[in-house]
Amino acid sequence: MGKFKKTETSIEGVYIIEPTVFGDNRGYFMETYSKKDFEELGLYYDFVQDNQSKSKKGVLRGLHFQKENTQAKLVRVLKGEVFDVAVDLRPNSSTYGKWEGVVLSEENKKMFMIPRGFAHGFLVLSDEAEFTYKCDDMYNGAVEGGLKWDDEDVGIIWPLGNMKKEDLITSKKDAKWPSLKELPRTGLFKNL
Numbered sequence: 001m002g003k004f005k006k007t008e009t010s011i012e013g014v015y016i017i018e019p020t021v022f023g024d025n026r027g028y029f030m031e032t033y034s035k036k037d038f039e040e041l042g043l044y045y046d047f048v049q050d051n052q053s054k055s056k057k058g059v060l061r062g063l064h065f066q067k068e069n070t071q072a073k074l075v076r077v078l079k080g081e082v083f084d085v086a087v088d089l090r091p092n093s094s095t096y097g098k099w100e101g102v103v104l105s106e107e108n109k110k111m112f113m114i115p116r117g118f119a120h121g122f123l124v125l126s127d128e129a130e131f132t133y134k135c136d137d138m139y140n141g142a143v144e145g146g147l148k149w150d151d152e153d154v155g156i157i158w159p160l161g162n163m164k165k166e167d168l169i170t171s172k173k174d175a176k177w178p179s180l181k182e183l184p185r186t187g188l189f190k191n192l
Contacts, residue, residue: 003031006041006113009100011088014118015043016102017074017111030109032076033134043113045072047134052078055124055131059169060149060158062121063087063177068143068190070116071135080129081105082122083159087147090117091186099156104131117192119147123158123168145188146177153180 005018019030031037038045055061063085065071075084085101103125104110114120122131149156149170160168 002040003034003037004041006043009102011086011095011098011100012093013115014086014088014100015113017113019109019111021109032111033074045074045134045136047074047136049135049138050132051135051139052130052132054128056128056169057124057126058163058167059124060121060174061171062174063119063147063149064121065089065117065119065145065147065189066137066140066143067145067188069137069140070189070191071137071139072116073114073120073133073135074111075104075114075120075122075131075133076109076111077104077106078130078132079106080124080126081107082124082126082129082131084112084122085120085156086112086114087119087154087156087180088117089119089147089183089188090192091188093117096185097154097180099154101156103159117189119145121149121174125159125161143190145183146174147183148177148179149174151179
């Protein structure tokens, strides 16, 4: 058996990855990435940057992408729980404008593999969460783009629980991203 289990989602190229966890009375050990094992699963990525953030409950980050230096991301949660979302913006995709979401937590240890050409974001469900992800290209703020997180045409069902939409915490930048209809379907990405 391999060290990782790959589960397909409703969108081609987007996968839920589950590591093999070795636990005993001392705690646990797991590999979170192995180029060799990922390639055996058909996932060929050359990750060049790792990012980490900490956020409190109700923080919604995203939905982000880069128009150039597009990035594939392998995301996971170190502490707490988030609802992670990827929206397909690949111009020739049969699932263009569709979204996929998964709960990532320190307990379930799942990871979300998001290829290039997607908008990405997450909502913190626990009191706080530490979130980390690998990218296969460098961050370039000059070419950053975004998609409105509550776009009715995309229709993401955010698991708000007892939170209210108006109480969610977003950045000023994230509150101003355009809707799917306002994004150009072709020519959005320079290196897909």
